[in-house]
Amino acid sequence: MTDSEKLSCCITFDFDGMSSWIGSAKSRNPSMISRGQFGAVAIPRILDLLDRYMVRSSFAVPGHTAYAYPGLVQDIFARGHEIVHHGWVHENPADFDEAGERNLLDQGLEALQKVVGVRPSGYRSPAWDFSERTVDLLIEYGFDYDSSCMGHDFYPYYLRSGDEWDTDSAYRFGSVTELVELPVYWGLDDFPLSEFVMGLNEGLKAPSAVEEMWRGDFDFAKQNCPAGLFTLTLHPQTIGRGNRMLMLERLLQYFNEHGAKFEVMGDYAQRWKAANPVEDWKLVNPELSGESAIKP
Numbered sequence: 001m002t003d004s005e006k007l008s009c010c011i012t013f014d015f016d017g018m019s020s021w022i023g024s025a026k027s028r029n030p031s032m033i034s035r036g037q038f039g040a041v042a043i044p045r046i047l048d049l050l051d052r053y054m055v056r057s058s059f060a061v062p063g064h065t066a067y068a069y070p071g072l073v074q075d076i077f078a079r080g081h082e083i084v085h086h087g088w089v090h091e092n093p094a095d096f097d098e099a100g101e102r103n104l105l106d107q108g109l110e111a112l113q114k115v116v117g118v119r120p121s122g123y124r125s126p127a128w129d130f131s132e133r134t135v136d137l138l139i140e141y142g143f144d145y146d147s148s149c150m151g152h153d154f155y156p157y158y159l160r161s162g163d164e165w166d167t168d169s170a171y172r173f174g175s176v177t178e179l180v181e182l183p184v185y186w187g188l189d190d191f192p193l194s195e196f197v198m199g200l201n202e203g204l205k206a207p208s209a210v211e212e213m214w215r216g217d218f219d220f221a222k223q224n225c226p227a228g229l230f231t232l233t234l235h236p237q238t239i240g241r242g243n244r245m246l247m248l249e250r251l252l253q254y255f256n257e258h259g260a261k262f263e264v265m266g267d268y269a270q271r272w273k274a275a276n277p278v279e280d281w282k283l284v285n286p287e288l289s290g291e292s293a294i295k296p
């Protein structure tokens with residue numbers, strides 16, 4: 001296998017801090033919010049683990065978290081990792097009107113600029129939620145890639161703008177844009193598998209069970225998806241606890257021994273886009289572009 005055919009591995013971290021409990025869970029409960037504070041405890045041990053295995057990662061950071069823990073976010077960046085936009089306070093963009101959604105993007109950008117002096121090329125929506133206008137706004141704001149959607153497993157694709165649907169007529173595909181999607185999946189995310197949320201999410205799976213699932217998906221990708229992309233979405237407040245850290249270390253060893261190429265999402269997105277011009281990609285992906293659909 002040549003180097004260009006290797007499977008790329010993006011070990012991504014969503015450093016939500018308190019923001020996910022405030023924005024997504026809408027909590028006023030200090031105990032619940034303290035679960036996010038544990039993310040700050042976990043960051044140094046995660047950074048040390050990544051250093052030991054020479055893994056560069058992508059960290060999605062809400063503006064709210066960047067202000068709460070500027071030193072940690074600066075350390076993440078200084079140690080060579082990529083910083084990705086992750087909203088303002090982990091809100092669902094669909095809960096806002098257009099001016100409100102713009103404000104969330106602006107506040108996130110402003111915080112990352114102030115704390116680490118970067119304007120990220122990538123975006124990951126909090127809880128992977130989009131409004132119907134999110135794609136257009138990400139393009140207008142100049143993002144190169146997004147990592148929030150699930151239309152593929154181990155290959156990127158181009159997002160469409162202007163899809164329309166109702167229950168009375170055929171699906172109307174919009175136009176393919178230049179915005180690269182690096183897909184995600186709930187089964188490759190530690191939160192639903194491991195994080196207990198009373199009445200909402202059972203979580204607390206044995207790390208050995210999670211390890212088996214993730215290793216199996218990696219094996220499939222490696223065997224079937226040359227030059228593809230295997231993305232894990234991890235949360236410091238979840239993966240950073242005891243046994244799960246040991247499991248993550250075993251996985252990094254396994255990926256390493258099985259020829260994975262660790263890289264950050266921005267580098268992969270740039271390389272993939274250069275190798276897959278939109279018009280060429282549309283020709284060989286008529287289902288993903290919507291070109292083959294019967295028009296209503």
Ligand SMILES: [Zn+2]
Binds near residue numbers: 016090126127
């Ligand atoms: Zn998040």
